[in-house]
Amino acid sequence: MPVTMRDVALQAGVSIKTVSxxxxxxxxxxxxxxxxxxxxxxxxxxxxxxxxxxxVTQRTQIIGLVVVTLDNPYxxxxxxxxxxxxxxxxxxxxxxxxxxxxxxxxxxxxxxxxYGADGIIVYATSFSDGYLAQFAEHFRPxxxxxxxxxxxxxxxxxADFEGGARLAVDYLISRRHRxxxxxxxxxxxxxxxxxxxGYAASLRAHGLTVQPDCIERDLAKIDGGYAATxxxxxxxxxxxxxxxxxxMMAIGALKACRELGRRVPEDCAxxxxxxxxxxxxxxxxxxxxxxxKRELGxxxxxxxxxxxxxxxxxxxxxxxxxxxxxxxxx
Amino acid sequence: MPVTMRDVALQAGVSIKTVSxxxxxxxxxxxxxxxxxxxxxxxxxxxxxxxxxxxVTQRTQIIGLVVVTLDNPYxxxxxxxxxxxxxxxxxxxxxxxxxxxxxxxxxxxxxxxxYGADGIIVYATSFSDGYLAQFAEHFRPxxxxxxxxxxxxxxxxxADFEGGARLAVDYLISRRHRxxxxxxxxxxxxxxxxxxxGYAASLRAHGLTVQPDCIERDLAKIDGGYAATxxxxxxxxxxxxxxxxxxMMAIGALKACRELGRRVPEDCAxxxxxxxxxxxxxxxxxxxxxxxKRELGxxxxxxxxxxxxxxxxxxxxxxxxxxxxxxxxx
DNA sequence: TAAAGTAATGACAGCGTTGACGGGAAGTAG
DNA sequence: CTACTTCCCGTCAACGCTGTCATTACTTTA
Numbered sequence: 001m002p003v004t005m006r007d008v009a010l011q012a013g014v015s016i017k018t019v020s021x022x023x024x025x026x027x028x029x030x031x032x033x034x035x036x037x038x039x040x041x042x043x044x045x046x047x048x049x050x051x052x053x054x055x056v057t058q059r060t061q062i063i064g065l066v067v068v069t070l071d072n073p074y075x076x077x078x079x080x081x082x083x084x085x086x087x088x089x090x091x092x093x094x095x096x097x098x099x100x101x102x103x104x105x106x107x108x109x110x111x112x113x114x115y116g117a118d119g120i121i122v123y124a125t126s127f128s129d130g131y132l133a134q135f136a137e138h139f140r141p142x143x144x145x146x147x148x149x150x151x152x153x154x155x156x157x158x159a160d161f162e163g164g165a166r167l168a169v170d171y172l173i174s175r176r177h178r179x180x181x182x183x184x185x186x187x188x189x190x191x192x193x194x195x196x197x198g199y200a201a202s203l204r205a206h207g208l209t210v211q212p213d214c215i216e217r218d219l220a221k222i223d224g225g226y227a228a229t230x231x232x233x234x235x236x237x238x239x240x241x242x243x244x245x246x247x248m249m250a251i252g253a254l255k256a257c258r259e260l261g262r263r264v265p266e267d268c269a270x271x272x273x274x275x276x277x278x279x280x281x282x283x284x285x286x287x288x289x290x291x292x293k294r295e296l297g298x299x300x301x302x303x304x305x306x307x308x309x310x311x312x313x314x315x316x317x318x319x320x321x322x323x324x325x326x327x328x329x330x
Numbered sequence: 331m332p333v334t335m336r337d338v339a340l341q342a343g344v345s346i347k348t349v350s351x352x353x354x355x356x357x358x359x360x361x362x363x364x365x366x367x368x369x370x371x372x373x374x375x376x377x378x379x380x381x382x383x384x385x386v387t388q389r390t391q392i393i394g395l396v397v398v399t400l401d402n403p404y405x406x407x408x409x410x411x412x413x414x415x416x417x418x419x420x421x422x423x424x425x426x427x428x429x430x431x432x433x434x435x436x437x438x439x440x441x442x443x444x445y446g447a448d449g450i451i452v453y454a455t456s457f458s459d460g461y462l463a464q465f466a467e468h469f470r471p472x473x474x475x476x477x478x479x480x481x482x483x484x485x486x487x488x489a490d491f492e493g494g495a496r497l498a499v500d501y502l503i504s505r506r507h508r509x510x511x512x513x514x515x516x517x518x519x520x521x522x523x524x525x526x527x528g529y530a531a532s533l534r535a536h537g538l539t540v541q542p543d544c545i546e547r548d549l550a551k552i553d554g555g556y557a558a559t560x561x562x563x564x565x566x567x568x569x570x571x572x573x574x575x576x577x578m579m580a581i582g583a584l585k586a587c588r589e590l591g592r593r594v595p596e597d598c599a600x601x602x603x604x605x606x607x608x609x610x611x612x613x614x615x616x617x618x619x620x621x622x623k624r625e626l627g628x629x630x631x632x633x634x635x636x637x638x639x640x641x642x643x644x645x646x647x648x649x650x651x652x653x654x655x656x657x658x659x660x
Numbered sequence: 661t662a663a664a665g666t667a668a669t670g671a672c673a674g675c676g677t678t679g680a681c682g683g684g685a686a687g688t689a690g
Numbered sequence: 691c692t693a694c695t696t697c698c699c700g701t702c703a704a705c706g707c708t709g710t711c712a713t714t715a716c717t718t719t720a
Contacts, residue, residue: 004706015670020708030668045468050444051390052706055381056675062445070409071607076400083427087434092441095425097413104417111422114380115392138375222611251611258613277401281552281581283588283613334676345700350678358698382676386705 003046012040023048054116063304064094064112064120066105071221072248073276074293075123078145081297082121089305091118098125106131113139119304121145129189141307143300148191155303156317159296161273164289164322165198166205168243168271171287171324173206177241177269180208183228183249185220195273199243220245225252233260233268241269241330247276250286254329269330284328291322333376342370353378384446393634394424394442394450396435401551402578403606404623405453408475411627412451419635421448428455436461443469449634451475459519471637473630478521485633486647489626491603494619494652495528496535498573498601501617501654503536507571507599509544513558513579516547525603529573550575555582563590563598571599571660577606580616584659599660614658621652 005023009016014033021029022037040046054060065082067075083093094117098105105128112120119141122128129148136142136151143155172180182199200210216232218224225244229252233239244250250272254264262268264284272279275290299318306315335353339346344363351359352367370376384390395412397405413423424447428435435458442450449471452458459478466472466481473485502510512529530540546562548554555574559582563569574580580602584594592598594614602609602618609616629648636645 002706006706016706017671017708018669021669024708028668033668047440047444047468049385049446049706050441051381051385051446052675053708054675055379055385055677055706056708058675060381060445070400070406071403073401073403076406079400080427080429083429092438093426095427096423097410097425099410099413108422110377111380114377115390116379116381138377222607255611277552278608278611281585281608282611332676336676346676347678347701348699351699354678360698363698379676382705383678384705385676385707386678388705 002049003044004049005046007044008037008040008046011044012037058116060116060118061090062092062094062115062117063301064096064108064117065122066096066098066108066112066120067123068098068100068105068125070097072246072274073278074246074274074291077276077293078123078297078300081294081299082301083297084294085298085301089301091301091305100125102128102131109135109139119143119308121300121304122147124148125187129191141304141311143304143307145296145300146192152314155307155315157296157300157303157320158317159291159320159322161194161322162198162201164273164291164324165195165243166202167322167324168273168289169199169202170206171326172241172243172269172271172330173202173208175241175269175330178208179214179236179239180241180243181214181216181232181236181239183225183232183242183244183253184215184217185245185249186217186224187219195243195245214239218249221248222252222255225249226256227252229253229256230260233257233262239268241271243271243273245273247272247274247278247286247288250288250329251278251282254282254284254286265328265330271330275325279325279327287327287330288325289322290325292320296320332379333374334379335376337374338367338370338376341374342367388446390446390448391420392422392424392445392447393631394426394438394447395452396426396428396438396442396450397453398428398430398435398455400427402576402604403608404576404604404621407606407623408453408627408630411624411629412631413627414624415628415631419631421631421635430455432458432461439465439469449473449638451630451634452477454478455517459521471634471641473634473637475626475630476522482644485637485645487626487630487633487650488647489621489650489652491524491652492528492531494603494621494654495525495573496532497652497654498603498619499529499532500536501656502571502573502599502601502660503532503538505571505599505660508538509566509569510538510571510573511544511546511562511566511569513555513562513572513574513583514545514547515550515575515579516554517549525573525575544569548579551578552582552585555579556586557582559583559586560590563587563592569598571601573601573603575603577602577604577608577616577618580618580659581608581612584612584614584616595658595660601660605655609655609657617657617660618655619652620655622650626650 005016005019008019086093096108121143123145124147133149136153146158203210216228218228257264272286272288275288279286279288335346335349338349416423426438451473453475454477463479466483476488533540546558548558602616605618605620609618
C-alpha cells in the first residue's frame with residue numbers, strides 16, 4: 001500500500017539511489033532528473049520511511065522526554081521548553097509520562113532505546129535514581145533534570161532549589177516571621193531534600209532554631225498540601241508562615257487556612273515554589289519562587305544536543321538560579 | 331556498539347532465527363536452547379531493535395496523540411486516558427503538542443506516519459479540519475476527537491458539548507437568571523460552535539431572546555476570559571450570569587468580576603465547562619459542566635484499536651454525555 | 661591527442677529483524 | 691520396515707532505505 005522509493009524510481013525511470021539523492025537534497029544530481037523525480041514523488045504521494053532510514057543511518061532524530069506526571073503545570077512547561085528547542089534543531093520530542101509508576105517509567109525508557117531514540121531527557125523521580133545509573137551504562141546520551149547520579153553518559157541540569165528555598169525563607173524572616181513551618185514532599189529521599197536544606201539554612205543563618213516537627217510531609221499535590229497544613233497547624237498553632245514544597249502544596253495550604261479560619265497572609269503567610277500558572281489564579285495570588293521551567297527544558301535539550309555531537313566531553317551540571325516573586329500570599 | 335541478534339546467535343551457537351524465536355516467545359523451541367539463549371541475552375545485555383522489527387512486521391505498536399496544548403489540564407487528562415488504555419494493550423503513546431501552530435501540527439502528523447505509527451489520535455483544532463480530510467486519504471486508522479470531517483478512515487469520539495451547554499444554561503435559568511451572557515472561543519469556526527448552539531437553544535426553549543452581542547469572543551484562556559468578561563460586562567451591565575466556553579475562560583471571568591466589584595455568584599453567576607482540576611482551586615469553586623476526559627481518551631484509543639483490527643468496519647461517532655457539577659460560582 | 665579530471669548516475673551490500681519454507685531426527689502407526 | 695507426524699532448528703529473502711564504489715559521458719589541460 002505505501003509508496004516506496006522503488007515505486008518512484010520505476011515510474012521516473014531512474015535508480016532508487018537517485019530518488020534517495022533527491023529526497024535527501026544531495027547536490028550531485030542534474031536539475032532535469034531532480035524535477036522529474038520530484039514530479040513523480042508528488043504524483044504518487046511518496047513519503048519517506050523514517051524507520052528504514054533510521055535503520056541504516058542509526059539516527060532517528062527523535063528524543064525522548066520522560067516526566068512523572070502532567071498534572072503539575074511545572075512539568076508541562078518544561079516539556080514545552082524541550083519541544084521548542086528540539087523543533088529548532090529538527091528533533092522530534094517524544095513525551096511520555098510514567099504517571100508516577102516506576103515500573104512504567106522503566107518500560108518507557110526501554111521502549112525509547114528500542115525505538116532508537118537518539119537521546120533521552122529524564123526528569124528524575126525518587127524511584128529512578130538507582131535504575132538510571134544502570135541504565136546509563138547501556139545507553140547513550142542521557143540528560144537528567146534534577147538528578148543525582150554521576151555517570152559519564154549523564155548530563156545534569158537543575159534549578160537551585162536550595163537557594164530558592166533560602167530566598168523564600170529569608171523573605172519570610174524579613175517580614176518578621178519567626179515561627180515558620182514547611183510543607184515537604186514525602187517521596188523525597190534525604191538526598192533530594194534541597195528545599196529542606198535551604199529552609200533550615202535560612203533559619204539557622206538568622207539565629208532561629210530548626211524544629212524537625214515543623215516540617216510536615218505529604219504528597220506534593222493539592223490534597224497533600226491541604227492535609228499536611230491541617231496537621232501542621234493543629235500541632236503548631238503558633239506558626240505564622242508556611243513555606244511549601246511547590247505551588248500545588250501551597251494551594252492546598254491556602255484551602256486549609258481558609259477552612260481553619262486563618263487569613264492569608266495576615267494570620268498565616270504562604271510561599272509556594274515553581275511559580276506555575278496556578279500561582280496567579282488562586283486568591284490570594286501566591287508569593288512563590290520562580291523557576292524558569294521553559295529554560296530548564298531548553299537547556300536540557302541543548303545539553304543533550306551537545307552530548308550528541310561530542311559524546312566524550314563532559315560538562316559540569318548546569319544550575320539555573322531561581323527568583324522570588326512576591327505577590328499576595330506572603 | 332549495540333548488541334544484535336547475530337551476536338547472541340554466535341555466542342549461543344544457534345541461528346539468528348532461533349534467537350528471534352526466543353525473543354518473541356514462540357513455542358516451537360526446546361527448553362534447553364531457550365535457556366541457553368536467554369542466558370546469553372542476559373549476559374550480553376541484548377535489546378531487540380524495534381525499528382528493524384517494525385520494518386519487517388509493518389507494525390510499531392506506537393500510536394500518536396496530537397493535541398493543541400498542554401496548558402489546559404483538559405488535554406492532559408485526555409492524554410492520560412489514552413496512555414492508560416494504550417498501555418493495557420501494549421501500545422506506546424507518543425504525545426506531541428503543536429503549541430497552537432497549525433504548521434507544526436502538520437509536521438507532527440507527517441512525522442508520525444513517517445515513523446510508522448500504527449494509528450493516530452488527533453484532538454481537532456479549527457485549523458486542522460481541511461488538512462485532516464486530505465491526510466486521512468493517505469493514512470490508516472485515525473481517530474479524531476471533536477472532529478467534523480467525515481471519512482471512512484476516520485473514527486469520531488466526542489462529548490456532547492451542545493447538550494452540556496444546555497445543561498448549564500438551563501440551570502442558570504432555573505436559578506432565575508434572565509440576562510445570561512456567554513464567553514466563546516474566537517477561534518471556533520461556525521461549525522464547531524456547539525456550546526453556542528446549546529446556549530441559544532436553552533434560551534429559546536425558555537422563551538428568552540438570544541442577543542448575539544451577549545456572546546463575547548476571545549482566546550479560550552484565562553486572559554481571554556478576563557478580557558472578554560470586562561468587555562461583556564461594560565457593554566451589558568445588566569447581565570447576572572455568564573456561561574463560559576471552558577474553565578480557563580471562567581477563571582478569567584472570575585478575576586474580571588472581582589476587579590469590577592461584582593460578587594460571584596450573587597452579582598454575577600459563572601458556569602464553566604470541562605470540570606478540570608482548576609475548577610476546585612479557585613474561589614469560589616466553579617460550577618461547571620463535567621466532561622469525562624479520561625474516558626474520552628480511553629474511548630478514543632479503543633476506537634483506534636477497533637479500527638486497527640477491523641479496518642473496514644465503520645462505527646458511528648461515540649458521544650459522551652456531560653454532566654452539570656454544581657459548586658459555588660452559580 | 662592523450663592524460664586527467666569532473667559531473668551524473670547506477671549496482672550492490674547491508675542496517676537488524678521476521679516470515680516462509682525446508683529438512684533432519686525422533687516418535688507413532690500400520 | 692515403511693510411511694506419516696511432530697518437534698526443533700536452519701536457510702533465505704525481504705522490509706525500505708543509504709553508503710560506498712564503479713561506471714559512463716563529458717570537459718579540461720599540457
